Amino acid sequence: MTRPGQLPDISDDAAVGERSEAPGGRRSGELTARELLRWAWRQLTSMRTALVLLLLLALASVPGSVIPQSGVDSLGVSQWQDDHPKLTPVYERLGLFDVYSSPWFAAIYLLLMVSLVGCILPRLAVYWRAMCAQPPAAPRNLTRLPDSASYLTDEAPEVVLARARGILRGHRLRDGERADAVSAERGHLREAGNLLFHLSLIIVLVGFAMGSMLGYKGGVIVVVGKDYGFTNTLNQYDDFDPGSLFRADDLDPFTFNIADFNVEWLMDGPRQGMARGFESTLDYCQKCDGTDDRTYDLKVNHPLDIGGTEVFLIGHGYAPVITIRDGEGNIAYSGPTVFLPENQTFFSFGVVKAPTAKPQQIGLDGVFYPTFILDDRGNPATLMGQANNPLISMLVHTGDLNLDAGPQSVYYLDKSKTQQVMTPGEREKPLRLDLSLGESATLPDGLGTVSFDGVERWNKLQISQSPGKRIALAGVVLALLGLLGSLFIRPRRVWVRARRTDDGTLVEVAALDRSGGGDTAAVVTELVAALRGPDDTKDQP
């Protein structure tokens, strides 16, 4: 039978079940399943394993910062996948596009947590016993300890020891001690801090897991104005990223619209023409029966909390109002069209689709200049982000927009079954419609007309629920408190012994620091100085 602490030797492929059921009793060196388990447990909960697992966790986090992650940068993921068609299936199998929720990443931190519990629970027991126990008695030979000192004095041992007790008042003293020594201990809370720190890590993990399993994060672009708005149901979101246990009926009911939106533009300085601050006025209600209409000023860093669901303003842009009349004079498309900004000047890109236009479907794609100018070289550009001289510049396509083929992004024009419309008289030159506000243009071949009627604004809102965030926060705060205790409280044992010798009273002082960070030599020196007082001049032996 292997004793605890002794490493049993096991062959690599020894299956636990087989071993324990082996017939005919056990040969020497053989293990029972229990022993094997206990051995494995002891390995798992050793400091060395914890260290290796920690380093593994650090290492395993690296790929997710180099390879685009679907939760962070889904556009990056699809680009990467287009660029690396061979590697993509391999990476996908390994979960490399979603490292932080992949099974192997989970395996590492779960093992770490198991190891932690296995490590901390026994320590709790040890700690409890130590709390109840007395400080250990002075070792027989104090001067053998690494940091110790001794001196001779004329004072009686009792006097020295009484003074020592006085000096060590902040310590726990061993009572009922043999008359010749004082044993003191302090800094017990360090261990408590250490335990608190490690246990709190589990709380953090629980809070974090709740957030990622029970919560969700969604985004929506809402055009500013009372005529538009948002109701919190699944089909209103542009993108929706639920946790694995999230159910759609967990969505809190509410409705809002963006009554007003203001941007503060920088008119000078190095970032001239860019937006500094922006702010929306949100009208919202939960019951929406006219009794609970409320208003909130939504800003970056200043989210709105509606009964546990939070609404964040994270971006904005322009939605030119474009109208397409088809060849028969009917309105085939009309309304604000969300254009996506390409950079800080709000030079934006967008697409218009008019699938009901007759005789042919019409699609436009092109760009929007908030303040259109021709730069020094005669190229079109935008001076700033504010819409002072808005202009759209669109290319025209007709034919089949291929909308029957399945869902299509609103920011993408499928040109596989369309032809580009050319400038009349110039067959080689694609037709480009450059329209300022209020202008309209007639398309060739009786296709219809396009007009640019106005400019609306839109807000990108992020809406999310993250349950467990308070738990996680409480966990980290507790962990930090524990950590402070663990790192700054120095557990220390101090002993003073005084006994009569032929030359006078021999006083021995020693100190021991169990954290490895303390300077016990200084402690001893200080204690000796305090014990001797200013006028004791007798030399050290």
Added chain:
Amino acid sequence: MTDTSWETLSNQAVAAAGVVYFLALIAHLVEWSAISAKKRVAVEALVGAGGPETTADLPAEQHQRGAFFARLGVLLTGIAAACHLVALVARGLAADPDRVPWGNMYEFTLSGTFVVTAAYLLLLRRFRLGWMAPLVVGFVVVCLMVAVIWLYEPVAPLTEALNSYWLVIHVISAILATGAFTLAGIASIVYLVKARKPEVTTGWLGRVPSLDVLDRVAYRIHAFAFPVWTFAVLITGPIWAHEAWASYWNWDPKEVWAFITWVVYAGYLHARATAGWKGRNAAILALVGLATLWFNFIGINYFSSSTQHGYAAPALVSPDLSASAESPVNR
């Protein structure tokens, strides 16, 4: 004073700080050469007299010269640090509205190096860090040069998302921790160098404290920096991220590397309590942690485009194009 003159003042103060740091570096180098000369004399004296010799018996002149230059070096470092501080404050006042001086990498470097110097000066007495002087001052001089030559950017207001008092707390603590980790890392490097030849008593290594002391000093400074880093990365960072981006932890590259740094330093603290990992391996781990820290600050901006923490490029709070582009809704 106008914003422009504040900015000019800041630039001049950086230049002045750089020059004075450089003078301090020279003073410390002279100090070291004086001391190694002293040691050489000591050895010769030992050989000549054939008797025991201690530093106390050294030619008094040599000794005094070393001590004089040491004091001069510290004094110059103090002056340089004052200029450095002026540069930082002026930088903040140059912006409109006034703001904290860490909107970009230039300013972050300026602040980070200031913390290194300040921490060194504060701990100089307590931990007897005199031996570290040329390393610290040299490091700061190099960083300032890099900042001025490659990282310089004119003063600009913070982008909206960076405008939050949580961010202020977050960055103060991150910079504080970075400075302290750097200082501790210098101690760990010296530990590793000394560990290869622990008996050497002459020259540079002779001047450095014993392995035990080096290890303890490194630990103490790390033990200060780690909770500060925890506070920065795991408390204030997520709180700010939650306010700005709706989710307190996004696994964006900057966060990932801050987490990696945290885990590696936790590993270092563990290693100090693990048999077989104390000393050398622990010191190596600490340096790995320092490498991840600086990589996160400098490298990740060039490696990854998807980080939302715009130090390299001012953050554009723009719609999440990726998410919208994927949207299948055809309205």
